[in-house]
Amino acid sequence: MFSRDNWREIFQTIQKNKLRTFLSGFTVALGILIFVVLFGFGNGLINTFQLFFEDDAQNIITFFPGQTTMPYKGYKSGRQIEFDKSDLSDIEKDFPLFLEYVTPRISRSYLTKYKNESNNYSTRGVAPSHQFAEKTIIMKGRYLDQLDIQKKTKIAVIGRLVEKDLFGQEDAIGNYIDLGGSVFKVVGVYQDDGGDDEERRVYVPYTTLQLIEKNTDKVDQIIVAFRPELGYTGAIALEKSLSTFFKEKKFIKPSDQNGIYIRNVAEGLKQTQQLARVLQLIVSFVAFGTIIAGIIGISNIMVFVVKERTKELGIRKALGATPKSVISTILLESIFITTISGVVGMIIGIAILSSLDKTLEDFFITNPYIDLPVAIFATVVLIIFGGVAGYIPAKRAARIKPIVALRDE
Amino acid sequence: MIQIKDLHKSYKMGKNSLHVLKGINFNVEEGELVAIMGSSGSGKSTLLNILGMLDELDEGSYTLDGVPIKNLNETKAAQYRNKFLGFVFQSFNLINYKSAAENVALPLYYQKVPRKERQEKALKYLAQVGLKEWANHLPSELSGGQKQRVAIARAMAAEPKVLLADEPTGALDSTTSYEVMDLIQKINDQGNTILIVTHEPDIADMCKRIVHLKDGVIIEDKKIEQVRAAKYV
Numbered sequence: 001m002f003s004r005d006n007w008r009e010i011f012q013t014i015q016k017n018k019l020r021t022f023l024s025g026f027t028v029a030l031g032i033l034i035f036v037v038l039f040g041f042g043n044g045l046i047n048t049f050q051l052f053f054e055d056d057a058q059n060i061i062t063f064f065p066g067q068t069t070m071p072y073k074g075y076k077s078g079r080q081i082e083f084d085k086s087d088l089s090d091i092e093k094d095f096p097l098f099l100e101y102v103t104p105r106i107s108r109s110y111l112t113k114y115k116n117e118s119n120n121y122s123t124r125g126v127a128p129s130h131q132f133a134e135k136t137i138i139m140k141g142r143y144l145d146q147l148d149i150q151k152k153t154k155i156a157v158i159g160r161l162v163e164k165d166l167f168g169q170e171d172a173i174g175n176y177i178d179l180g181g182s183v184f185k186v187v188g189v190y191q192d193d194g195g196d197d198e199e200r201r202v203y204v205p206y207t208t209l210q211l212i213e214k215n216t217d218k219v220d221q222i223i224v225a226f227r228p229e230l231g232y233t234g235a236i237a238l239e240k241s242l243s244t245f246f247k248e249k250k251f252i253k254p255s256d257q258n259g260i261y262i263r264n265v266a267e268g269l270k271q272t273q274q275l276a277r278v279l280q281l282i283v284s285f286v287a288f289g290t291i292i293a294g295i296i297g298i299s300n301i302m303v304f305v306v307k308e309r310t311k312e313l314g315i316r317k318a319l320g321a322t323p324k325s326v327i328s329t330i331l332l333e334s335i336f337i338t339t340i341s342g343v344v345g346m347i348i349g350i351a352i353l354s355s356l357d358k359t360l361e362d363f364f365i366t367n368p369y370i371d372l373p374v375a376i377f378a379t380v381v382l383i384i385f386g387g388v389a390g391y392i393p394a395k396r397a398a399r400i401k402p403i404v405a406l407r408d409e
Numbered sequence: 410m411i412q413i414k415d416l417h418k419s420y421k422m423g424k425n426s427l428h429v430l431k432g433i434n435f436n437v438e439e440g441e442l443v444a445i446m447g448s449s450g451s452g453k454s455t456l457l458n459i460l461g462m463l464d465e466l467d468e469g470s471y472t473l474d475g476v477p478i479k480n481l482n483e484t485k486a487a488q489y490r491n492k493f494l495g496f497v498f499q500s501f502n503l504i505n506y507k508s509a510a511e512n513v514a515l516p517l518y519y520q521k522v523p524r525k526e527r528q529e530k531a532l533k534y535l536a537q538v539g540l541k542e543w544a545n546h547l548p549s550e551l552s553g554g555q556k557q558r559v560a561i562a563r564a565m566a567a568e569p570k571v572l573l574a575d576e577p578t579g580a581l582d583s584t585t586s587y588e589v590m591d592l593i594q595k596i597n598d599q600g601n602t603i604l605i606v607t608h609e610p611d612i613a614d615m616c617k618r619i620v621h622l623k624d625g626v627i628i629e630d631k632k633i634e635q636v637r638a639a640k641y642v
Contacts, residue, residue, distance in 0.1 A: 005524060016506035315502045318463065320491020320519040320567070322484045399483070403463040 010333050020308070021337055024301040028338045028382055029345030031294020035287045035378050036349025036370050042283030044360065044368030049276040051366055056194065057133050058269055059100065059230075061239050063222045063246060064261040072253035081250050081259055085217040091224065094245065098226050098238050101129035104219035106209050110180030112202060114166040121162055123179060123202040125209030125219075133223050134192065136203070141173045141188030148205040155208075156184040159199035160191045179204070182212055235266035287378075294382055299389035302334055306393035314402045323398035327391065334390030335383060342379040342386075350375065410571060410602050411437040411460065416469035418455055429455045431625040433469070437571075437604065442597040442635070444613035445606045447622035454575060456622065457606045461494055461573045462486045474570050491519050495564030499576035501556040503548040509535060509559045510544040516567035534562040538592055554585035561592060565601075572596070572603040578612055590615045590638040611636075 014021045065081040083104070091102050106125035111118055130136075131143045136157075143157055156177060163172040163186075172186045184204060192198035210216050226238050239262055244254070252259030306313075313326055353368045360368065418430040429452045437443055447453040458464035459471065462478060471478045473493055481489065495516075496502075503512045513531040522530070535541050538558040540551075548556055557577060564572055574593070578586035590612060597603050597617075605616060613619050614636045621629035 005518065008524075009518070012507070012511075311502070312504050315504060316515070316519075317487060318461070318490065318496050318502070319516040319563070320487050322487040322519075324484065325519065401463060403458050 006328070006332065010329065010336060013329075013333055014337065020301075020305055024298060024305070024334070025337050025341035025344075027297035027301060028294060028386060029341040029348070031290055031297065031382060032342050032345030032375075032379055033349040033352075034290045035294075036346055036375050037352055037368075038283055038287040038290065039374065039378075040349070040353040040368035040370045041360075041365050042280045042287070043370065044365035045279050045283070046276040047366040047368075048361070048364045049272050051193075052272065056265070057135055057225060058265050059226050059228045059235070060133055060265045061224045061226065061235070061242065062263045063224070063242070064263070065220070066258045066261050068252055068256055069258045070253040070256040072256065073251045075251050081252065083219045083222050085219065087222060087246070087249070088219070090249070091222070091242070091245070095238070095242070098230060098234075100225040100227055101132065102225070103127040103130040103133060103223050104206050105130065105221045105223055106206050106218075107220055108180070108209065110202075111178075112162070112166065112180075113178035114172075114175065117166045117168075118178075119162075119165055121159075121200055121202050123156075123204060123209075125204055125206030127206060129225070130203070130223065133225060134194075134198070136190045136192055139189045139191050141186070143188055143190070144203060144205050149207050152205060152207040152211045154182060154184045155187045155204065157188040157190055157203040158186055159201050160189060161196060161199040162202060163189050165200075177202075232266050232270055235264060239264045291378055291382060295385040295389065298334075298338060298382070298386045302330075302386070302390040303393045305334075306330065306390075306397045310397060310400060313397050314400065317398075317400075317402040326398040327394045330394035330397070331387060331390050334394075335387045338383045338386035342382055346375050346379050410439045410441075410474060411435075411604075412470075412472040413460075414470045416456075416459065416471065417467050418452075418459060418464070419467060429625055430459075433625075433627060435620060435627060435630065437602060439602050440597070440600050442594070442603045442617045443605070444616035444619045445604060445622060446608060446610075446613050446619055448608065450624075451622040452625045453606045453608075453622045457573055457575055457604065460571075460604065461496060462490050487519075491516060491567060493570045495567055495569035495572045497557070497560050497564050497572065497574035497577045499579040501548070501553075501560045501580075503556055503559060503563075505548050508545050508547055509540060509551065509562075512548070512559055513563045513566050516563060520567060530566055531562075534566045535559070537565070538562045552585075553581050554588055557581060557585075557589050558592060561589070561596070565596065570602065572601055574603065574605045576606055576608075578607070578609065583611075584641075586612065587638045587641040591642050594635070594638055 065083055068077050068079045071077045088102055088104055103126055108123045109120055110123045112121045127149060128144050128146055139160060148155055156179065158172060172189055176183050176185055179202065206219060224242065226235055230238060243262055246260050247254055250259065316326065350370065353370060356368055413433055413435050416430055416433040419426050419428040433456065445453045445456060459466050462481065510531045513534055514527040517527040517530060532541060532544060535544050538561055540555060540558055543551060543555060578589055581589060593603060594615060607613055615638050617635050618632045620627055
């Protein structure tokens with residue numbers, strides 16, 4: 001069946017019937033190509049969704065103070081809730097097993113000046129662990145440390161674009177900037193994957209900011225990072241007990257939804273992952289449909305090929321071709337063509353995916369890719385069905401009596 | 410070489426059954442050149458198809474070179490065809506994408522003859538039919554007579570016991586027909602057994618024996634004085 005003579009015969013048939021070969025090869029190659037590209041786009045879509053969240057840490061629950069809307073324990077409704085330093089330490093004391101770190105955030109917008117350049121930037125007073133919550137990457141110098149918090153030092157860590165705006169070509173490290181009237185020493189420059197806005201910020205120790213603002217101990221937001229081992233359910237449970245803790249401490253009626261606001265990344269992440277999964281499912285469905293269409297295409301062509309060759313097969317049978325040799329000739333030819341063109345389609349598809357890389361980011365497709373086993377699996381499926389599609393008409397052709405096949409017209 | 414006894418064959422046409430061959434008895438000795446004649450519908454092609462194992466008989470027996478041809482499965486029939494029989498068709502039936510030499514070598518391919526030997530034999534038989542220079546031409550580049558000569562070379566290449574020709578001159582003009590008959594006579598002169606189905610009397614006269622079929626029975630079976638085709642060429 002696999003003798004050299006056999007292959008020579010098959011190659012000759014392929015060479016002498018270029019259009020036929022091209023048509024069946026093209027169908028298969030296109031089917032695999034579209035499958036690979038579509039599947040890759042699906043993966044790219046998921047990548048994009050993951051990137052949205054990778055910019056910040058994913059084990060974060062943020063608490064925002066709000067205004068009460070219900071009277072409770074002698075307090076009127078409409079009371080503004082405020083967080084302060086004691087809340088931080090209380091959380092750390094009460095939930096040590098569940099937490100990785102806690103950091104406050106005080107957000108201000110200051111006119112920031114260096115020499116003749118000035119601009120308004122959002123300035124955040126934070127603790128050192130805030131670096132992990134935002135996934136801030138230090139390019140040069142250093143981030144805030146615990147000593148800065150204790151000594152309330154006037155140091156600042158500025159974004160890459162802040163340095164570019166204010167310092168131009170100059171190195172910002174060691175220079176002094178004016179932040180809303182106070183002078184801060186720049187000790188670090190950072191970058192952030194979250195986009196330009198995130199790189200136009202200034203981080204200072206929150207204690208320093210509190211000192212400037214008449215030595216208060218208020219903070220705007222409290223960011224809590226839970227241990228990732230908690231998982232989704234653990235995170236939701238922790239969110240609930242922290243909420244209860246805050247409501248109790250701040251005398252907010254448990255049913256009051258507006259006393260504090262909570263944003264739990266875990267929740268959004270789960271929803272987004274579900275959405276991405278549904279999208280992937282849809283894309284897989286379409287890709288699967290493409291494979292089916294490819295199989296139908298190759299089946300049609302094989303039926304046509306066998307029909308077209310009926311007379312030739314009749315001649316061959318009259319000259320002594322056994323049914324087995326007729327079937328194996330057609331089958332080997334079809335498997336050969338589908339294999340070659342399937343692999344070609346797969347390689348082109350993968351090449352297209354890797355060449356696109358980041359060019360489709362505007363369409364929410366980031367780094368489209370396909371796992372090689374998936375691509376190979378699809379190709380093999382198409383080859384097998386191409387074989388089956390060839391086998392059925394080939395078997396019928398092998399059964400045709402030579403006289404029927406040889407009859408004129 | 411060929412013994413046929415009480416051969417019957419009918420075809421089902423819907424509900425009706427068409428009785429084509431109604432008890433044929435006939436023998437062919439080695440080296441004979443037999444013309445099977447008859448008008449269309451007389452059953453001559455059916456007889457040839459049964460002789461060629463392209464069709465199965467309903468009743469009776471058929472022995473070819475001492476081998477009973479009965480209840481053959483497809484594979485066995487293919488092997489017997491390959492070993493015993495060479496076919497020449499009215500419409501040549503060459504494979505159009507293969508060169509003359511490749512067409513001639515095809516039956517040898519199915520005999521699993523090594524490639525080198527196949528090519529040598531193909532050229533040898535092409536030379537016998539006078540087409541050695543055309544070995545690498547495609548059928549589309551050959552004239553009708555040349556095509557039929559290639560087909561004859563192909564039929565001979567497998568060195569069959571019997572050569573079966575179904576209207577070998579049916580698609581050719583008379584000059585070319587005589588050329589082809591001349592070739593067939595020469596092959597017969599070498600001792601090969603040949604059966605020709607034809608409805609042309611002048612072609613039949615060039616054989617050594619004429620079997621006349623009418624309505625599925627043999628009405629005449631006579632040996633004749635062969636007319637040599639060479640004198641018309």
